[in-house]
Amino acid sequence: MTHTRDFDRETAVVRRAGEPAVYDTDLHGDWKVGKGINGGLLLSVAGRALAAELGAGEDGHADPFSISAYYLSTxxxxxxxxxxxxxxxxxxVSTGAASLRQPGEDGTEVERLRVLATFGDLDDHLDDVRTSAKPPRMPPPEECVGAESAPPEFRADAPLLGRVDLRLDPATVGWAVGAPSGKGEIRGWFRLPEGREPDPLLLLMVVDILPPVSFDLGVYGWAPTLELTTHVRAKPAPGWLRVVHSTRNFAGGYLEEDAEIWDSTDRLVAQSRQLARVRMPQETAR
Structure with missing residues (x-):
């Protein structure tokens, strides 16, 4: 199936007439993971509203530099x-806060997400880059593992896989056949199937697009995000993105998950860290 710019359409926000700085949106169910909408997709929606508000005017700032989100409810x-x-x-730079709300089961508004962000103009960034970070080495996308190889029950729990083109490095998918490496790392290639090229707002979703890195530790419960901070370092070049998720510490049912996104020119264009609570299968069943 060919999708027509699904990401742009399904993260669109419309400013409400007569209510300054209030934007309406509609969250599509195909971006779900487990019981809720993907945290990165929600961050992109909030980022669009912030970009519309902070980017207004000749001297506006429409590009996310740093954005921190707290996930308050599903x-x-x-x-x-x-x-x-x-x-x-x-x-x-300009700084703003955003709050995403939805009607709850009893009809009252429930806050889902609270965001604090700094926006600027990435075109103003200097080209002087000094880094010890190295782009990941992976087989080409055609030699990696696509979503069609995932078990049917996994795809049913993660319908967002039908919205993206994600190819995982075979060296980091042993967990899928019961043989996790224990290193706490998952790598993969990412692009949108409709041919839309990456931009800063898309990066806000991609930092949360891979399966939970806890899978590579042999811990298979879903990992809802509690807090996610993303730094966008540059506008990505056209083409595939390479995404790396890793963790160094899982304890007490919580883990930190670090992400790096590299563009087709080997530039590190975004980094993030999140705190997630791993929901074990026995908890999910309750």
Whole structure:
């Protein structure tokens, strides 16, 4: 099936007439993972509203530099609103807060996501890059493992796999056949199937697109995000993105998950760290 710019359409926000800085959106159920909408997709929705607000005017700032999100409750498919509060407008950067809300089961509004972010203009960044980070070495996408190879029950729990083209490095998918490496790392290639090239708002989703890195530790429960901070370092070049998720510490049912995103020119374009709570299968069944 060919999708027509699904990501742009399904993360669109529309400013509400008569209510300053309030944006309406509709969360599509095909971006679900487990019981809720993917955390990266929600971050992109909030990022769009912030970009619309902070990017307004000649001297506006429409590119996310740093964005931190706290996930307060599980988001569901359906209508939602994003309210933006502009905290500061500066020459080089502006700072804003955003809150994503949905009607709860009893009809009252429930806050799903709270965000604090700094936006600027990535085109103003200097080309001087000094880094010890190295791009991941992986087989080409055609030699990697696509979503069609995932077990049917896994695909049923993660319908967002039908919205993206994700190819995992075979060296990091032993967990899928009961042989996790124990290293706590998953790598893969990413692009959108409709041919849309990557941009900063898409990066906000991609930092949370891979399966939970805890799978590679032999811990197979879903891992809902509690907090996610993303730094966008540059506008990505056209083409495939390479994504690496890793963890160094899983303890007490919680883990940190670090992500790096590299573009087709071997540039590190985004980094993130999140805290996630791993829901063990026996908990999920309750």
């Amino acid at each position: 988001s569901a498919a359906g209508p939602a609103t994003v309210t933006v509060d502009t905290l500061r407008r500066g020459r080089s």
